[in-house]
Amino acid sequence: MPEHRAITVRLPDRVEPTSLDLELLKATFQAIVALRFESAKEWETVLHQLEEQGWSVGWGLAWMAEARRGDDFEQASGRTLDEALNQLSQLARLDMVGHCP
Amino acid sequence: MAFSAGLRGQYQSDLAGLREAGLFKEERFIHSPQAARIEVEFPAGAAPKPVINLCSNNYLGLSSHPEVVAAAHAGLDARGYGMSSVRFICGTQDIHRELERRLTAFLGTEDTLLFPSCMDANAGVFEAVLTDKDVMIADRLVHASIVDGMRLCKAMTDTFKHADMGHLEEKLQEHQDKRSRIVITDGVFSMDGDVAKLDEIVALAEKHDAMVFVDESHASGFIGRTGRGTHEHCGVLGRIDVITTTLGKALGGASGGCVSGRRELVEMCRQRARPYLFSNTVPPVIVAAAIKVLDLIGGTTERRDTLERNTAYWRRLLTEAGFDVKAGDSPIVPVMLYNAKLAQDVARDLFAEGIYVVGFFFPVVAKGQARIRTQLSAAHEKEHLDAAIEAFVKVGRRHGILGLGRNEIVEKFGL
Numbered sequence: 001m002p003e004h005r006a007i008t009v010r011l012p013d014r015v016e017p018t019s020l021d022l023e024l025l026k027a028t029f030q031a032i033v034a035l036r037f038e039s040a041k042e043w044e045t046v047l048h049q050l051e052e053q054g055w056s057v058g059w060g061l062a063w064m065a066e067a068r069r070g071d072d073f074e075q076a077s078g079r080t081l082d083e084a085l086n087q088l089s090q091l092a093r094l095d096m097v098g099h100c101p
Numbered sequence: 102m103a104f105s106a107g108l109r110g111q112y113q114s115d116l117a118g119l120r121e122a123g124l125f126k127e128e129r130f131i132h133s134p135q136a137a138r139i140e141v142e143f144p145a146g147a148a149p150k151p152v153i154n155l156c157s158n159n160y161l162g163l164s165s166h167p168e169v170v171a172a173a174h175a176g177l178d179a180r181g182y183g184m185s186s187v188r189f190i191c192g193t194q195d196i197h198r199e200l201e202r203r204l205t206a207f208l209g210t211e212d213t214l215l216f217p218s219c220m221d222a223n224a225g226v227f228e229a230v231l232t233d234k235d236v237m238i239a240d241r242l243v244h245a246s247i248v249d250g251m252r253l254c255k256a257m258t259d260t261f262k263h264a265d266m267g268h269l270e271e272k273l274q275e276h277q278d279k280r281s282r283i284v285i286t287d288g289v290f291s292m293d294g295d296v297a298k299l300d301e302i303v304a305l306a307e308k309h310d311a312m313v314f315v316d317e318s319h320a321s322g323f324i325g326r327t328g329r330g331t332h333e334h335c336g337v338l339g340r341i342d343v344i345t346t347t348l349g350k351a352l353g354g355a356s357g358g359c360v361s362g363r364r365e366l367v368e369m370c371r372q373r374a375r376p377y378l379f380s381n382t383v384p385p386v387i388v389a390a391a392i393k394v395l396d397l398i399g400g401t402t403e404r405r406d407t408l409e410r411n412t413a414y415w416r417r418l419l420t421e422a423g424f425d426v427k428a429g430d431s432p433i434v435p436v437m438l439y440n441a442k443l444a445q446d447v448a449r450d451l452f453a454e455g456i457y458v459v460g461f462f463f464p465v466v467a468k469g470q471a472r473i474r475t476q477l478s479a480a481h482e483k484e485h486l487d488a489a490i491e492a493f494v495k496v497g498r499r500h501g502i503l504g505l506g507r508n509e510i511v512e513k514f515g516l
Contacts, residue, residue, distance in 0.1 A: 087257075087258070090258045090259055090260055091252075091258065093241055093260050094239070094241075094248045094251065094252075094258065094260065095248070
């Protein structure tokens with residue numbers, strides 16, 4: 001296994017990063033790596049195909065939230081973490097009980 | 102072989118898991134028409150046992166009514182068995198149009214569209230009338246079919262706490278930036294039997310420029326002075342934008358459902374609702390019988406009144422006997438047992454005593470809310486209910502639950 005290459009960023013002494021800060025940094029670097037190394041830039045082809053078919057396509061990075069409980073699975077995305085988690089919460093609430101005919 | 106031994110084993114394991122969790126649903130075979138007294142083969146292979154039925158949605162006792170059955174026969178003779186088509190190709194007969202007009206008049210709306218079931222109506226309506234610029238704000242206890250319909254729709258999903266008007270108003274204010282808002286509720290909630298506060302919901306919706314959607318499956322035919330539904334009961338006839346309901350409960354009990362409401366919304370369903378567009382038409386035999394049902398309940402409120410009397414009588418019997426009964430006026434009368442095993446044991450013992458009821462527990466209801474849902478019918482005679490309460494008392498005494506409230510039951514049996 002090749003060693004993982006890493007970038008270490010020294011934080012100023014008085015900065016105490018929160019778990020959200022760290023999550024944001026991780027997500028940002030993951031996004032850069034994904035965009036930089038995506039094989040053959042297939043996404044551009046797909047994008048052009050959709051536009052040729054008349055779709056007006058918007059795209060961007062988003063938060064993804066997932067919840068799992070046993071076999072139940074819910075997934076939501078949003079432009080902000082609040083938006084993604086709120087949507088996830090609404091989906092989970094709709095499944096609160098199974099209901100009866 | 103695509104369905105490999107490994108895959109088969111996986112499904113067998115999943116099914117075993119359902120059995121172990123007590124969630125496996127077993128069908129009971131009924132050897133008689135639907136009625137207050139039926140003959141049930143349970144477990145499979147056992148001799149059919151005569152029992153009093155306290156768990157059907159046959160609220161008005163019309164499922165096997167001789168005039169309804171005769172109308173079905175006549176419809177079969179006059180218009181055939183099937184249409185072999187969806188509605189918009191060659192599946193719409195004159196009687197479909199007639200039934201839609203009759204339902205429109207009965208529900209006090211502008212137009213109606215039949216669906217194969219209310220499940221299909223709920224699955225199709227939201228996607229047909231809403232877009233991603235809109236928001237759906239649903240009571241948290243709406244029926245599962247509404248949840249499925251909401252999931253199929255691109256509009257934003259939001260919920261309000263069950264019957265909490267303050268929370269609903271907060272949500273309506275929060276979503277003022279959307280193109281349109283729709284408040285979604287059941288008319289009568291199927292597990293608790295409580296009636297939606299439609300008058301307050303309509304007032305809030307009008308104040309905050311929102312549409313109102315009501316599923317009237319457990320209300321059409323018997324809630325309200327003339328049985329038109331929750332909107333009649335709450336004094337908001339003509340002010341509901343979308344009503345869905347079923348022909349599979351009080352209105353004959355076979356199958357079929359509808360979307361009824363504002364003309365333009367119904368027309369959008371006719372153009373876009375996928376369960377309508379891609380399912381076969383409601384069979385002529387059901388349409389003919391449903392028209393007869395509307396004749397019967399349009400001429401007199403006798404059946405609805407009998408159901409109301411039966412409900413009041415049954416509630417009184419249960420309460421006086423010391424059962425913990427959910428308050429309300431609807432013919433859905435839940436006997437609260439809280440503990441899942443207790444609910445199953447009581448239902449089993451009642452069956453042995455000749456009373457057919459079903460215990461419900463998580464995930465059908467919330468954890469710690471296990472119960473037996475009893476449902477009244479206009480077909481019940483006083484003797485049925487008297488026999489039923491005798492059995493309930495006998496079984497209740499055996500389990501030592503008479504006179505106990507929630508805390509005592511939980512203390513004794515756990516949750």
